[in-house]
Amino acid sequence: MSSIPQITPSELRSRLDNGEKLYMIDVREDDEVAQGMIPGAKHIPMGEIPDRIQEIPADQEVIFICRSGGRSQRVCDYLSQQGLDKLVNMQGGMLEWNADDNE
DSSP: OOOOOEEOHHHHHHHHHTTOOOEEEEOSOHHHHTTOOOTTOEEOOGGGGGGGGGGSOSSSOEEEEOSSSHHHHHHHHHHHHTTOOOEEEETTHHHHHHHHHTO
């Protein structure tokens, strides 16, 4: 199994600030997403990924986001087993993203 590429919140923020159009999927639950999401991210809760796999583009990089980076890593591992290969996990998740905001 190939290891999933990782991106840090600051690297992601910098790419977004540079105007890159990135495909991001937030896999947190509804109540977590209600507290804030990265602008432009699509919300697909982790439990719905198997039923909504057709919504995930196979032909472009997709960055997965969760609270701390653990669930999004598991989603990447699962999707990799399903044959998708342009997957990136955001290390540290929204905890680190929000910590960057406060600096």
